[in-house]
Amino acid sequence: MGTGLSGLMAVMRKELRQTFRDRRMVAILIMAPLIQTVVLGYAVDLDVDAVPTVVCDRDQSPASRALVQEYLAGGTFRLVGRAAEPADAERWLDRGDAAVALILERGLGERLRAGQAASVQVFIDGSDSNRALVAMSASTQFFVGRAARLSQERLSWLERLQGRSLAVPRLTLEPRIMYNPRLSSPRYMVPGVAAFLLLLVTTLLTAMGIARERELGTLEQILVTPLSPMALLTGKCLPFAFLGLIDVAGLVAIGALLFDVPMRGPLWLVFAGTLVYLLTTLGIGILISTVSRTQQQAMLGALFFMLPALLLSGFATPIGNMPGWLQPITYLNPMRYFVEFMRGCLIRGSGLAELWPKLLVLLVFGLSVLGLGALRFRKRLA
Amino acid sequence: MGPEAVIEVAGLTRRFGSFTAVQQVSFSVRAGEIFGFLGANGAGKSTTIRILCGLLAPSEGHACVAGIDVARDPEAVKRSIGYMSQKFSLYLDLTAEENLEFFGGAYGLGRRALRQRGRELLARVGLRERSAEITGRLPGGMRQRLALAAAMLHRPRILFLDEPTSGVDPRARQSFWALIREAAREGVTVFVTTHAMDEAEFCDRIGLMADGRLRALDTPDGLKRSFLPGEMFHLELSPDRSIDALASQPGVLRIESAGAAYRLRVEAGRFDPEKLRALLGPAAVRVERVEPDLEDVFLEVVTQARGEAVP
Secondary structure (H helix, E strand, O other), rough: OOOOHHHHHHHHHHHHHHHHHOEEEHHHHHHHHHHHHHOOOOOOOOOOOOOEEEEEEEOOOHHHHHHHHHHHHHHEEEEEEEEEHHHHHHHHHHOOOOEEEEEOOOOOHHHHHHHOOOEEEEEEEEOOHHHHHHHHHHHHHHHHHHHHHHHHHHHHHHHHHHHOOOOOOOOOOOOOOOOOOOOHHHHHHHHHHHHHHHHHHHHHHHHHHHHHHHHHHHHHHOOOOOOOOHHHHHHHHHHHHHHHHHHHHHHHHHHHHHHHOOOOOHHHHHHHHHHHHHHHHHHHHHHHHHOOOHHHHHHHHHHHHHHHHHOOOOHHHHHHHHOOOOOOOOOOOOHHHHHHHHHHHHHHOHHHHHHHHHHOOOOOHHHHHHHHHHHHHHHHHH | OOOEEEEEEEEEEEOOOEEEEEEEEEEEEEEEEEEEEEEEEOOEEEEHHHHHHHOOOOOOEEEOOOOOOOOOOOOHHHEEEEEEEEOOOOOOOHHHHHHHHHHHHHHOOOHHHHHHHHHHHHHHHOOOOOOOEEHHHHOOOHHHHHHHHHHHOOOEEEEEEOOOOOOHHHHHHHHHHHHHHHHHHOOOOOEEEOOHHHOOOOOOEEEEEEOEEEEEEHHHHHHHHHHOOOOOEEEEEEOOOOOHHOOOOEEEEEEEOOEEEEEEEEEEOOOOHHHHHHHHHHHHHEEEEEOOOHHHHHHHHHHHHHHHOOO
C-alpha cells in the first residue's frame, strides 16, 4: 500500500533533474574529481631526481674528474655550478641555489693511487627531508659502490703482483622493491586520492542536499506526503552513489593511463569495494545533515569530518610514521581501510582472498553509520 | 445535526519547552466548510495546523482528522489531506510540471493518472501555458497557485492552507480565493489560516486565536453580532481636535482610534449621525454609519483577551 517504489523513483528522477540542470554542479561532480586526480597526482609526486648540485673539485686530477662525472651520471643529481672553495659551495646551499654540494679535497687522486685512505664530503640541505633522504641514500650508494670497486682494483693489482689469489670475504646487498619497483609516488597516491574524492563528493553532497531541503522547507512539504523516510533517503543517495562509481571509473582510468598504476587486481573488486565504502560516506552525509539546519552548517560539518579522516587515512603519509598514541585512532577511520583496500587491489593485485577483512570492516562501518543516520533522520522528523 | 465533522479537536495543547504555543484548543470543522483560523503572528495558528497534518505531535489533547487520530496514526492522515505551508515549499529549480510529477510520485499516483490529473490541475490554476517554465521564474501569485495544485494532486478530502496568500498582490489573492471556493463547492473541506481580515470574510466560520488560545468561534456575522453589539460609526475629526467630548456620553461603548479617524461603537438606537455632529461641533469633518468588519472583531477579542490576562 506504500508509495515505496513510485516514491523512490520520483525522488531519484527529481534529484537527477536538479543535479543535471545545474551545469556547474555537473562540472563539480564529474570533471572536478578527474582534474583533481591529475593535479594531485603530479603535485604530490614524491619522486626525487635532478637535485641541484654544486661541485667543488679542488683536486682537478683525472681520478677526481671521473668521480664527479660518474656521480652526476645517475640522474639523481644535476650540476648547477662549480665552486672553487668549500665556503663558496656552502654559499650556494645558503642561497638555495643548490641542495647538494660535493667537495673533493686536493690530493684525492694522489692518495687513491698510493693506496691511502681518502674522504669525500657531501653537504645536503635538510630542509626538505624527503629530498635530503633521497640525496643521502643515492650518495651513499654511489660512494660505497665506488669504494668497493677501488678495493677490488687494488686487490687484483696485488694478486697480479704476488702471483696468487687473495680471498677476501664480500657481502653484497641485492634489494628488490616489490609492486612499485621504481618507487613511483603517484602509484601510491592514486588510491588515496580516489578515497578522498569519493568522500568529498558523496558526503558533502548528501549532507548539503538534505540540509537544503530542510532549509528551503521542501522537506516539510515531503513529510505531509505518504513518502517513507527510507524511500526519500534511498532516492537521494542512489544518484550520488552512481556518480561516485563513475568518478572511480574515471580515476582508475587516469591512474592507469597517466600514472602507470598497474591495475593488478580484478576491476569488479575495485567497484565492489567502492560500493561498500559508499555506504559509509553516504551514511556520514546523512548523519551530518541531521545535525545541521542550513547548507552552510552542513558544509562545515562535512569539512570537520573530512579533514581528519583524510589526514588519518595514510593517504599521503604512512600511518606508521604517526605518533604512537595517534595510530590506534586510525583504526576508527573508515577511509583508512578503503585506502588500504585500493592499494592492495590496484597495486599489489590482491584479490578477495586477501582483502576480505578490509571489506568486512568497511561493510560493518557502512551499515552502522547508514543505519544510525537513517534512524536519526527519522527521529528528527518526528 | 449538520454534516459530519471531518476535523475534531479537543483540549489540544502543544508546548515547546516552557513555552505553550497552543493551549486547550477545541473545535470541530464540518465537511465542505471553509474554516478560517485568524490570529496575529505567533498566536498558535501554524502550530495547530502542523499538529493536524501530523507534522507535530500534540503535548495533550486529541485531534481527529478524517476520522483518524493524528497522534496515533499520522501516516494514515497524510493520504486524506493536502497541505500548503506558510513558506513556499516547491522546488524552485524544477518546472511547474516537474514539481507536480514529483509530488504525484510521492503520493503514489501512477504515471498515467498523474499526467492526466496534472494537466487538469495546471489548467484549473491557470498555469497550462507556463507549465514548462522553471518555478523560480514564475511570479509569486502563480507559484502559490502551483503549490495549491500540488496539494490537491491526490484529491484530498481536506486542504490545510497556512497563510496561502501572504506576500501576494491583491489581484492574485482574489484569484487564489476563487480557487479555494471552487474546491469547497466540490466538497473539499478547507482549513485556512490568515491574518488578512478581508480574506476572513470569505470563510464560512472563523476561529480567532490569541496567545495560543481559541478566543472565539463563529460565522463572520455571528462574531460581529456577539462581539460588537450596537452600531458602528466612522468619524473623522479636524486635526488637533479631541474626541473626549464623546467619551463620557452614556451609551458609548468603545472608541478605537485609527490615525486621524475613529471607530465608535454605541448602543443601538441611541445615536444617529446628526446627533453625533451636534455633539462634536465644528470638529467633525465626517460622520457616517458603517457595518462592523472583522478587523473590529479582532481588536475587540484581543482587547478582551488582554483584559483577562491581567487580573
